[in-house]
Amino acid sequence: MADSCLDRLTGMASRHPDGDDDAHPYDVRYEASRWASLTRVVPWSTVGRGDVFVDFGCGRGRALYVASWYRFGEVIGVEKSADLAEAARRNLGRARGPARLRRARVVTARVEDFDIPDSLTVGFLFNPFHGPVFDDLCARLADSARRRPRRLRIVYANPVEGDRLVAHGFEPTRSARKLALYEWRPEASRPQ
Secondary structure: OHHHHHHHHHOOOOOOOOOOOOOOOOEOOOOOOOOOHHHHHOOHHHOOOOOEEEEEOOOOOHHHHHHHOOOOOEEEEEEOOHHHHHHHHHHHHHOOOOHHHHHOEEEEOOHHHOOOOOOEEEEEEEOOEOHHHHHHHHHHHHHHHHHOOOOOEEEEEOOOOHHHHHHOOEEEEEEOOOEEEEEEOHHHOOOO
């Protein structure tokens, strides 16, 4: 109920999924993230203009909308479904919110084909895929953090594969109702 009310207030249409004819065996069916997921584990005061947010499996863009209220220097969504990516662009273009909302970028690509920016500081996942696809992303996030050491946080909603993040050097640091925050710990990492 609250989600649909917030959709109406913001001008977003993020709740109901579009069809996805491009399903992959490791993909998880689209479901919009909760409006408050990001704010529960990433305090506003810990984000600045030098931070970059990437939502892996951004769907219709709800997490991108929330991230745009933070002071992120860049907000990026990655979505393999062309229909969902276009819906995210439409939502962000018409939603009520800060001017930063218009600068959010949605990339239509499979996560395996997306080049992770070495400036990424906060990643967001609402259980969009699992298995080898998730493991590959974890490895590439760890590689990026090794190339350019920095604070790297991963917000993972419904963290069913959190052990894979841990295996790649991320440590769970906060949790709240099916939501976990993992932080890169170089001392815990080991190349896979």
